[in-house]
Amino acid sequence: MVLTRETSAGYMANWAARLFSRELERQLAPTGIAPAYMPVLFALADGGTLTQKELTRRAAVEQPTMAATLKRMERDGMIHRRQDPGDKRSALVALTPLALGKVETVERVVTAINALALEQLDVGERRQFLSLLGRVIAVLEAQDADLGS
Amino acid sequence: MVLTRETSAGYMANWAARLFSRELERQLAPTGIAPAYMPVLFALADGGTLTQKELTRRAAVEQPTMAATLKRMERDGMIHRRQDPGDKRSALVALTPLALGKVETVERVVTAINALALEQLDVGERRQFLSLLGRVIAVLEAQDADLGS
DNA sequence: ACCATTTACATAGCTTGCTATCTAAATACA
DNA sequence: TGTATTTAGATAGCAAGCTATGTAAATGGT
Numbered sequence: 001m002v003l004t005r006e007t008s009a010g011y012m013a014n015w016a017a018r019l020f021s022r023e024l025e026r027q028l029a030p031t032g033i034a035p036a037y038m039p040v041l042f043a044l045a046d047g048g049t050l051t052q053k054e055l056t057r058r059a060a061v062e063q064p065t066m067a068a069t070l071k072r073m074e075r076d077g078m079i080h081r082r083q084d085p086g087d088k089r090s091a092l093v094a095l096t097p098l099a100l101g102k103v104e105t106v107e108r109v110v111t112a113i114n115a116l117a118l119e120q121l122d123v124g125e126r127r128q129f130l131s132l133l134g135r136v137i138a139v140l141e142a143q144d145a146d147l148g149s
Numbered sequence: 150m151v152l153t154r155e156t157s158a159g160y161m162a163n164w165a166a167r168l169f170s171r172e173l174e175r176q177l178a179p180t181g182i183a184p185a186y187m188p189v190l191f192a193l194a195d196g197g198t199l200t201q202k203e204l205t206r207r208a209a210v211e212q213p214t215m216a217a218t219l220k221r222m223e224r225d226g227m228i229h230r231r232q233d234p235g236d237k238r239s240a241l242v243a244l245t246p247l248a249l250g251k252v253e254t255v256e257r258v259v260t261a262i263n264a265l266a267l268e269q270l271d272v273g274e275r276r277q278f279l280s281l282l283g284r285v286i287a288v289l290e291a292q293d294a295d296l297g298s
Numbered sequence: 299a300c301c302a303t304t305t306a307c308a309t310a311g312c313t314t315g316c317t318a319t320c321t322a323a324a325t326a327c328a
Numbered sequence: 329t330g331t332a333t334t335t336a337g338a339t340a341g342c343a344a345g346c347t348a349t350g351t352a353a354a355t356g357g358t
Binding site: 170174183184185210211213214217218221236237238239 | 343344346347348351352353354
């Protein structure tokens with residue numbers, strides 16, 4: 001029998017991710033915050049600064065992906081960079097006041113979408129869902145790390 | 150408190166989807182089958198033909214996404230199209246013998262990756278995971294359909 | 299029969315992800 | 329000290345997703 005999408009965890013994960021991202025994009029459109037900006041926004045929401053390397057690690061994306069995201073965020077006036085005084089290769093990234101002013105709104109939108117997505121699940125199922133997703137991610141991350149070595 | 154990735158279903162879904170897709174790409178590289186080809190490959194694995202519209206529906210992507218995927222598959226010698234005799238706007242898509250010869254291998258790879266991803270879950274948890282994912286998708290699909298009207 | 303609408307697909311242009319590769323600065327060590 | 333390696337980031341080029349829009353064929357209504 002040929003695989004059906006309903007029984008393929010990979011296909012379902014991709015599908016769910018696209019639906020989340022579409023909804024996020026729709027609801028965040030008026031703020032000028034794109035889905036990929038969110039890990040950066042939340043990591044710097046306290047007003048602090050981080051290097052690109054650290055942002056890359058926290059967003060769990062590859063370095064060139066983060067470089068491109070920061071370039072778009074800079075273009076959109078959401079971040080600025082200043083020289084790292086201790087390392088000339090590196091810059092310290094911070095949110096602009098414009099971006100800082102959007103953090104609360106974005107947080108409300110994200111929370112609402114997560115709530116919508118899980119609205120058919122009871123409290124136990126919601127915890128279970130996040131926990132199972134986390135365990136699946138852990139296995140795949142380990143595999144990824146193995147092959148990257 | 151600012152959102153953390155571990156408690157955001159959307160972030161976790163995106164993360165899991167990227168890990169699945171990286172692993173798939175790695176393991177399918179020698180076959181010349183890209184992840185996006187798979188819904189088409191499986192839909193046509195019986196040797197039959199389908200229109201682009203029907204393939205779009207089954208893959209749950211937008212029409213221009215499927216148009217681009219079919220273009221790459223054609224470039225790679227995986228599909229061919231012939232005029233739909235009953236509708237001059239439309240073509241009937243079929244797999245080439247080259248692609249048909251890869252179906253079994255691809256199916257084995259996909260099955261293995263799904264098994265790997267779920268290896269830390271017991272049988273009940275695996276069923277639960279797919280079921281919860283399905284319910285989340287259903288809610289988001291409904292929302293998407295609402296807004297599209 | 300004719301025009302308006304709908305439908306199937308194509309194209310343009312963008313985001314977000316990836317790998318591969320380059321440059322320049324920092325670090326290690328002989 | 330001087331070279332070799334490692335590290336931080338940039339860039340090129342591609343895949344795969346999206347929205348908006350265009351074109352041509354099919355359909356529907358008067």
